[in-house]
Amino acid sequence: METHLMEEGFRWFGPGDPVPLSFIRQAGASSVFTSLHQIPYGEAWSREAIRERKQMVEDAGLRWTAVESVPVHEDIKTGRGDLKTLFENYNNSLRNLAAEGIFAVIYNFMPVLDWVRTDMRWVLPDGSESLHYDPVRFAAFEIHALKRPGAEADYSPEQLEQAAAWWASLDDDARDAFVRTIIDVFPGVKWALSLDDIRAMLAKYDGMGADGLRRNLARFLQAVIPVAEEVGVRMAIHPDDPPFSVLGLPRIVSQASDVEAIFQMVDSPANGLCFCTGSFSARADNDLPEMVRKFAPRIHATHLRSTQRLADGSFYEANHLEGSVDMPAVVRNLLDEQDRRRADGRADWQIPLRPDHGHTMMDDLPKPAGITPGYSCIGRMRGLSELRGLMLGLRAAGRL
Amino acid sequence: METHLMEEGFRWFGPGDPVPLSFIRQAGASSVFTSLHQIPYGEAWSREAIRERKQMVEDAGLRWTAVESVPVHEDIKTGRGDLKTLFENYNNSLRNLAAEGIFAVIYNFMPVLDWVRTDMRWVLPDGSESLHYDPVRFAAFEIHALKRPGAEADYSPEQLEQAAAWWASLDDDARDAFVRTIIDVFPGVKWALSLDDIRAMLAKYDGMGADGLRRNLARFLQAVIPVAEEVGVRMAIHPDDPPFSVLGLPRIVSQASDVEAIFQMVDSPANGLCFCTGSFSARADNDLPEMVRKFAPRIHATHLRSTQRLADGSFYEANHLEGSVDMPAVVRNLLDEQDRRRADGRADWQIPLRPDHGHTMMDDLPKPAGITPGYSCIGRMRGLSELRGLMLGLRAAGRL
Numbered sequence: 164m165e166t167h168l169m170e171e172g173f174r175w176f177g178p179g180d181p182v183p184l185s186f187i188r189q190a191g192a193s194s195v196f197t198s199l200h201q202i203p204y205g206e207a208w209s210r211e212a213i214r215e216r217k218q219m220v221e222d223a224g225l226r227w228t229a230v231e232s233v234p235v236h237e238d239i240k241t242g243r244g245d246l247k248t249l250f251e252n253y254n255n256s257l258r259n260l261a262a263e264g265i266f267a268v269i270y271n272f273m274p275v276l277d278w279v280r281t282d283m284r285w286v287l288p289d290g291s292e293s294l295h296y297d298p299v300r301f302a303a304f305e306i307h308a309l310k311r312p313g314a315e316a317d318y319s320p321e322q323l324e325q326a327a328a329w330w331a332s333l334d335d336d337a338r339d340a341f342v343r344t345i346i347d348v349f350p351g352v353k354w355a356l357s358l359d360d361i362r363a364m365l366a367k368y369d370g371m372g373a374d375g376l377r378r379n380l381a382r383f384l385q386a387v388i389p390v391a392e393e394v395g396v397r398m399a400i401h402p403d404d405p406p407f408s409v410l411g412l413p414r415i416v417s418q419a420s421d422v423e424a425i426f427q428m429v430d431s432p433a434n435g436l437c438f439c440t441g442s443f444s445a446r447a448d449n450d451l452p453e454m455v456r457k458f459a460p461r462i463h464a465t466h467l468r469s470t471q472r473l474a475d476g477s478f479y480e481a482n483h484l485e486g487s488v489d490m491p492a493v494v495r496n497l498l499d500e501q502d503r504r505r506a507d508g509r510a511d512w513q514i515p516l517r518p519d520h521g522h523t524m525m526d527d528l529p530k531p532a533g534i535t536p537g538y539s540c541i542g543r544m545r546g547l548s549e550l551r552g553l554m555l556g557l558r559a560a561g562r563l
Numbered sequence: 564m565e566t567h568l569m570e571e572g573f574r575w576f577g578p579g580d581p582v583p584l585s586f587i588r589q590a591g592a593s594s595v596f597t598s599l600h601q602i603p604y605g606e607a608w609s610r611e612a613i614r615e616r617k618q619m620v621e622d623a624g625l626r627w628t629a630v631e632s633v634p635v636h637e638d639i640k641t642g643r644g645d646l647k648t649l650f651e652n653y654n655n656s657l658r659n660l661a662a663e664g665i666f667a668v669i670y671n672f673m674p675v676l677d678w679v680r681t682d683m684r685w686v687l688p689d690g691s692e693s694l695h696y697d698p699v700r701f702a703a704f705e706i707h708a709l710k711r712p713g714a715e716a717d718y719s720p721e722q723l724e725q726a727a728a729w730w731a732s733l734d735d736d737a738r739d740a741f742v743r744t745i746i747d748v749f750p751g752v753k754w755a756l757s758l759d760d761i762r763a764m765l766a767k768y769d770g771m772g773a774d775g776l777r778r779n780l781a782r783f784l785q786a787v788i789p790v791a792e793e794v795g796v797r798m799a800i801h802p803d804d805p806p807f808s809v810l811g812l813p814r815i816v817s818q819a820s821d822v823e824a825i826f827q828m829v830d831s832p833a834n835g836l837c838f839c840t841g842s843f844s845a846r847a848d849n850d851l852p853e854m855v856r857k858f859a860p861r862i863h864a865t866h867l868r869s870t871q872r873l874a875d876g877s878f879y880e881a882n883h884l885e886g887s888v889d890m891p892a893v894v895r896n897l898l899d900e901q902d903r904r905r906a907d908g909r910a911d912w913q914i915p916l917r918p919d920h921g922h923t924m925m926d927d928l929p930k931p932a933g934i935t936p937g938y939s940c941i942g943r944m945r946g947l948s949e950l951r952g953l954m955l956g957l958r959a960a961g962r963l
Contacts, residue, residue, distance in 0.1 A: 188689040189924040191882070191945065224688065288624065289588040482591070484955055491959030524589040525940065526926035540925065541941060545591065548948030555884055555949075556956020557963075559891030 167501060168554040169465070169494075171547060172196050172228055172517040174538060177216070181533045182540040184223035190544035191551060195220055196231040196269070196464070196517050205236035207252035210259045217263055228515045229267040229464045230260060231437075232401070235383065240274050241367045242379040250386035257387065261394035267463050267515055268391070269437045271401040272380050274371075274412045275364045276349050278404035278442075283344055283536035284523070285479055291524035294537050296405055296445070297477040300341070302326035308342050309358055311365070311411060322476075348536065365410055373413040380415065381428040391433040397463035397511070399437035400425060405445040405478075417446065419454050426461060435461035438497075441468035441519050444488045445478050452492035459500035467493070467550055468519035480520050480537070483546035484553065494550070495557050518546035567901060568954040569865070569894075571947060572596050572628055572917040574938060577616070581933045582940040584623035590944035591951060594628040595620055596669070596864070596917050605636035607652040610659045617663055628915045629667040629864045630660060631837075632801070635783065640674050641767045642779040650786035657787065661794035667863050667915055668791070669837045671801040672780050674812045675764045676749050678804035678842075683744055683936035684923070685879055691924035694937050696805060696845070697877040700741070702726035708742050709758055711765070711811060722876075748936065768812055776813040781828040791833040797863035797911070799837035800825060805845040805878075817846065819854050826861060835861035838897075841868035841919050844888045845878050852892035859900035867894070867950055868919035880920050880937070883946035884953065894950070895957050918946035 173192040175184065177200050187195060199208055199216060220227045233256050238244030257268065271277055281304070285295035298318065303326040305314040315323060333341065346356050368376075384398075391398050406417035415421050422436055436458055443449045455462065469486030470478045484490050497514055504512035521542025527534065534540075573592040575584065577600050587595060599608050599616060620627045633656050638644030657668065671677055681704070685695035698718065703726040705714040715723060733741065746756050768776075784798075791798050806817035815821050822836060836858055843849040855862065869886035870878045884890050897914055904912035921942025927934065934940075 185690050186925050189691045189922075290585050291589045484952060491955060492963055494956075495959070495963045522589075525586050525944075541944070544925075544941070544945060545948045548945045549952040549955075552884060552949040552952020552954075553956040553959075554952075555891060556894075556953040556958075557960050558956075559895070559953075560957050560960030563892055563895045563957075 167498075167505065167513075168551070168558065169497060169501065169516045170194055170228060170513045171551060172515050173543065173547065174231060174517055174519075175220075176200060176535065176538070178219065180538075181530070182538070184220065184225060186540050186544075188224055190540070190547055192225065192517075192547060194226040194228040194515060196229040196515070197227060198231055198233070204234045205238070205249050205252060207255040208233070208259055210262055213259055213263045213265070217265070227265055229269060229399075229517075230265060231269040231464075233257070233260075233268050233270055235270050235272060237275075237364075237367070239383050240272060240376065240379055241371070242375075242382065243367075246382070246386075250383070253383075253387055254390040257391055257396045258394050261396050266395055266511065267397050267399060269399045269401055269464055272376070272383070272416065273401075273403055273414065274368050274376065275361075275410065276412075277401075278348065279345060279409055280348070280536070281341075281345065283348075287479075287522065289524075290528075291522035291542065292528070293480045293522050294520060295477065295479040297475075298322060299325045299329060299475075299477075301345075301409070303330040304342065304345050305410065306330075308338065309361060309410075311362075313411060317408070317411070365412065368412055371413060373415050376413040376415050377424065377428075380425065384425075384429040384434055388429040388431050388434050392431055396433065397435055398433055399435050399463040401437045401466075402439050402442040404439065404442040406442055406449065407446060418443075418449055419457065422454070422458055426458075432461060435463040437464040437466060438462045439466035439468075439519065440488045440490070440493055441466060441470055441480065444470045444486070445472065447472060447487075452489055452496055455493055455496040455500075459496065459503075462497070462500065462514060465497060465514055465516045466519040467516055468521075468546060480522070482522070483518060483549045490550075491553060491557065494553055498554065498557060516550065518543045518550060521546045567898075567905065567913075568951070568958065569897060569901065569916045570594055570628055570913045571951060572915050573943065573947065574631060574917055574919075575620075576600060576935065576938070578619065580938075581930070582938070584620065584625060586940050586944075588624055590940070590947055592625065592917075592947060594626040594915060596629040596631040596915070597627060598631055598633070604634045605638070605649050605652060607655040608633070608659055610662055613659055613663045613665070617665070627665055629669060629799075629917075630665060631669040631864075633657070633660075633668050633670055635670050635672060637675075637764075637767070639783050640672060640776065640779055641771070642775070642782065643767075646782070646786075650783070653787055654790040657791055657796045658794050661796050666795050666911065667797050667799060669799045669801055669864050672776070672783070672816065673801075673803055673814065674768050674776065675761075675810065676812075677801075678748065679745060679809055680748070680936070681741075681745065683748075687879075687922065689924075690928075691922035691942065692928070693880045693922050694920060695877065695879040697875075698722060699725045699729060699875075699877075701745075701809070703730040704742065704745050705810065706730075708738065709761060709810075711762075713811060717808070717811070765810055765812065771813060773813040773815050776815050777824065777828075780815065780825065784825075784829040784834055788829040788831050788834050792831055796833060797835055798833055799835050799863040801837045801866075802839050802842040804839070804842040806842055806849065807846065818843075818849055819857065822854070822858055826858075832861060835863040837864040837866060838862045839866035839919065840888050840890070840893055841866060841870055841880065844870045844886070845872065847872060847887075852889055852896055855893050855896040855900075859896065859903075862897070862900065862914060865897060865914055865916045866919040867916055868921075868946060880922070882922070883918060883949045890950075891953060891957065894953055898954065898957060916950065918943045918950060921946045
């Protein structure tokens, strides 16, 4: 039986990832999403470094289908510094990736931090661990630990009261551990950041606002999309996680109107989206199946996971087929887009997917630290397997 | 969204199983298929023993939906011994199970051995391990190790030649290890069987033939089905694995006509089938979706897995959504049967499923012996997750 499903991938953090490539193959993935994490942000990726990583992946019987990510240097987001060199380096990375046959490039344009949660080990009823975001706890971080001026304005009086009470209930060790939970996922951080470091990072965005950040994104796209087009690279911007402002920072990839604005900055198929259901779904007013339908031609990669939104504004990462995401409708719309691309004779018709954040479960639970939160092997394998079955079921229903 | 899927289960071998109930919950199962393995074959199960096991399962947040199995004593299969007591004990077990609210009972009527493979650690390209059956190797066992009279007649001259060559290539240690591979899965064997033990077990079936075994099965059904009917128990016979004669033994649950004959022995809804796709699929002339359609009202439990048949008559256990089984069509037909049962207002509309034999993979690979071949946790979890997604996809397609 001929089925045309999406290409199944798995994120791999490179040779230092505690999840080996052999496990990724056993999870049923045929490809990986990986990045050259060893290269500092802002430097160009050489063909040699790309080829070496590609060879490593292929030696394990897998393909490197999507780069996640070619990071955007903070100076590009703030619009300061030697932008010419940074753009040139970025374009050289794109050229070298294309020369090695890698054409999907994910990036994000979130200031300071890629994503944030308030608990990385939130225990579910089945004993597995999930990621959790609680605005009350985040308020406690901002107001009582970071002491960000004006942070109070982002919360309701009730949230502020709860945050103060929760913070007061923690002893010093618990406060330190909580602060580290939030800080340790700041991207590209190889050293222990202090709260003062964070304040300095935030200060660079003082007064910029969403429009300022959009101008900086537009400048970046104007610099790199022509090169991407020329060499056949499909750029895929990742949405904000969570999809609303945090730490008073501008966030400009949180909802459909944001995506539309970005697509219009440089109106090219190479200027596309990484459709992350987990990120978009943390906001109730995002209609995910409709967003897939609308943006389909420019969706160049997908992260599939679900969140469960709760009444108090918190959310946790649900099993991939449960929670707030209508995953069958999302996947059906993605498969429909693939059909259209195939019908158009496009060689790049297949949209790479990877399961996102899995629960930490079974043998991954007692493993020593080293697994990136959300990137346990077994929980992601469960998610990928569920998605595989879902795709097959949606496709097979047509012939049965 | 309301979906009515099959109830997801996982086999659990009881408190001695190296796979804990907590892992089974994390795999997404809501129920287990288990048996009181500590009770010798032929003895009645007390309500206390049943209740104790049930409590253990429920304490872990799971339900005990299917008994796998209430074993049929060898004397019942051979038609010798104190059958009256054996039937009485069996019926008492059924009464006690029903009194504790457990209504699906799986059993098999395979003489001497439940299932057989020739390699329990067959390595797949992804490094995971699968079960494999090779008729040439089985011929080597029968002819050169067991020296069963007349075994040669069951094989082609080419197979006999290959078997002899393969056997000759093994040293004594390799021969011993191979013989143990086959013998160690003989059911209910808590001690090391010798080849002479096997010969004695086989001798009890000398001259019985399929018709003789069918008469013994009919006698058993006539003794237990009335009681099952009375207390609401649904009996589910398991097909032969593999679905053809081995060791010269009669096998009477290998194909559709066998099932029809069994249903006619006692024409009652309580006289049903455990539909095992893995078992039936090892035979090319079994049309599985059609068999499900035909036998649906009497399918009381399901084992879902796939095999990949190869041209030389061998087969291995494929991933659950790959191989020779049209799993989407099988599952669609099972879901259709559930719909009919619900429409009829039946309380027991939901058909319990469990993934069968998973590959040994990831963290299960280096685990010390103790995992029953095919019953690794992670591989079965992959299978169950794929089936969950498949069911959801088939169901969701109707509303999308």
